[in-house]
Amino acid sequence: MKKAVTIAWVLLALCALLATTDARSGRGRGGGRRRALADRSWRSSRPRNYIHDIVLPWSQWKPWWSHRWARDRAGWWTGPNVCETKEGDPQALPDGEGFMLKIKECGSGEDGSYRCTYRADDFQQKYTATVTYRCCAGYARQQGKPGCPLKVAELKNLLDTARGLGLSEFVSYAGKAKLEGALTGMNNFTVFAPTDGAFQSIPTRVITDFDSPSKRATQRGDTPALTLDQLKDTLLSHVVSGWLTANNIRDEEILRTLGPGEIRTTAYSNKKIVNANCVKVVLSDQLASNGVIHVVDGILPNTKKSVLEIISQDSRFTTLKTALGQTDLPSVLDSDGQMTVFAPTDSAFDNVPQETLNRLLADRRCLKNLLLHHVIPHTICADAVTGKHRAVSMVGEDLKVERDSDDKIFVNTAQVIQGNVLGYNGVVHVIDNVLVPSKAQNIVDVLAASGASRLVELIEIAGLTDTLRSQDNITIFAPSDQAIEELPEETVKALTSNPGALAEVLQYHVVPQAAFAKDLKNGAMLPTLGSSNKLHISVKDWFFHTMVNVQCARVVKADQGGCNGVVHVINKVLAPPT
Structure with a gap:
């Protein structure tokens, strides 16, 4: 009895563990985009490394068994000039006298921090502690180096950094949109800044006087121009709160911008190619004292439509x-x-x-x-x-x-x-x-494309074409053209001169259910269309090759799918029992 109770506790803990992991990974129905939009300040949808420990009653804090999904490894936060902020003390979490579940989750935040959350649950009370690692005041990270080796005094603000990168059009338009204060202030931002050439796709004139003749002309479409609000929305749709370096950019991530738009990031070839709204990032991780700039080679398109x-x-x-x-x-x-x-x-x-x-x-x-x-x-x-x-x-x-x-x-x-x-x-x-x-073709059309065009001719003679086209989820063991050509000539003549007998032979090759190669098991008996006859399946494994036979015919080409069934090409014509 005691053993059964212990096993029950273990199963319960595993269920809780899986539920916790799924909840924190955002993997629920319809949860992908909504989860990404719900919390941009901290992204823990896919923790980089985490440890799950289950502590049994007799093991105290050092478990005799530990399920480790991924091991801690030294990261940038172990380097110099990194400051810790604690909410609770991980060392103070209770050891527990009975069964206890312990979870450690670590991941990177958009603001450039690294956070580890420690949880303990004895199924009576839950305990939590958090440690957040950030660059100490006056320091910043440098790509590929541990800790925070850069002195902030060496960095310029976002606007001056953009100017130093030669992004004069971005700087000019930011001035027209009155965004200098935001880009030179104390708040941290990530800016996807378009190149000068990218700005050729938007009007050069900005209308600030809403009652001017030029404003009214713009509304009529007589002259290309942007209103101040339109320009501001366009630029702010390139700006995200917090630090987002190349290491933190994830594939299929949705970022909420300061403007009305969103940014979907995509990463390919181990992040050698990174896109923001399908616009290529041509220069990344240009650090500033109040954020980071990624240079993109186009204006990020609007993503309001599905x-x-x-x-x-x-x-x-x-x-x-x-x-x-x-x-x-x-x-x-x-x-x-x-x-x-x-x-x-x-x-x-x-x-x-x-x-x-x-x-x-x-x-x-x-x-x-x-x-x-x-x-x-x-x-x-x-x-x-x-x-x-x-x-x-x-x-x-x-x-x-x-x-x-x-x-x-x-x-x-x-x-x-x-x-x-x-x-x-x-x-x-x-x-x-x-x-x-091929799966958009009717199964009769698949036959011809699979090397069984002679069979299609016989199906037409037997008057079965419409019957097979109208069937749903069927399997045809189709004799190849060569298999039919190997039949004695008198047999072919006898069958083609008697459509009823031909139809009986052909229906013996048809199973009224979809049976893909993975469904063909040794010893299986499959029903046939229009009769009580069955087909015997034998499967033999020869080292790295599997041989499938139906009756005495070998399957030479499997899983030729159509929209209403599947075709397996065989090397012999099947004869129904008499």
Whole structure:
């Protein structure tokens, strides 16, 4: 009994441990973006290292067993000129006489600090202590060096630092927007400052007199200009509170700015390529006395629209909008999160044969798979494509994404004709061709593409084409063209002259359920279409190779998926029992 109680306590502790970890990682349904927006001052959504200790009744504070997810390692906070701030004392946490769960979580904050939180829970009372490490007053961090070796006296404020970096346009516009005080004050900010060339995309005149003739002309659209409020909002949408160095920039992070916009950071190739709203960071970690500057090569785009709104409000996507409306995908494209959509234009759909397009639009199963093949469940900015890459679409099939020698980006055979149309939940790249996966094809069409075109001819003769097209979630063990050619000529003639007998043979190759390779188990008996006959499956493992047989035929090509089933190509024609 005592042993059972102890085991129960252990299981309870593990459940509490997992719940605590999940809660602190922000991994709940719909929690990604909302969690990121909820707390920008401290980012603990993915602690860098943490230790979970479970202390059993007889082990006191030094557990005989410790589950260590990651070990403490020396970091910058162990170097010189680092000051500690304690809330409670970790050494004063109780040892506990009985069962106790102890958790240590550490992670970096946006203000450049490093914080460790210690928690103890004996399931009667909870104890917490926190230690925060920051650079001592008058010192700052230096990339790649421990501690805080830089004296702040050696650093200039953000505005002077920007001026020293040659960002004269940014400095000029900041003056027009009356932001000098914020950029030279005591508060710490992270600034994504555009290069001088980037400012060519916005009007050079700023209207400050709201009742002036030029202001009224601007409202009528007669002259390009910015109002003071528009300029201020634009610049503040490049500024984030606190310190955010390159080491702290995370992939798919949403940052709340001081303006109306948000910044989505993306990092690729081990942070060799970092983007803010899909605009490339060309120079990072330019430290100032009151913050840090990352130089970007463009004005950060507005991210108020969702991916769905971007597509819906663009006249180039009429066919795409019609197709989306026949599925449940609009809610996916309008949800929080991150995604990349390769959006075919109306001209791209015009390249699809009309018969094929009509068949796709008429079959919602195939249509949904077609559309999902244009979506990747994470953000890929154009700058991230530096050569040949492979991505997996939301339908589970590969996409080849590459940048050629002419600096053009292709996705399979489609060219990206406009990239980086950014929304708050992802990015849209406009393409000139439709991407058709095998899972967007009816299973009858998959047969021909899988090397079983002779079987398609026999299916037509037997009058089974419409039957198989209308089936849902079926499996066809398809004899290859070679397998059918190896049949005696008299057998083929006898079958083709008797469609009923031919249909019986062909239905023996069809299983009225989807059975992928992973589902084929040794000794399994699978039902067949239109009869009580069953197919026997045998599976043999030969070192690094697995051989699958159905009856006496070997599977030579597996998992050729269609929108209504799967095809396995076999090397023999199956004969139903008589």
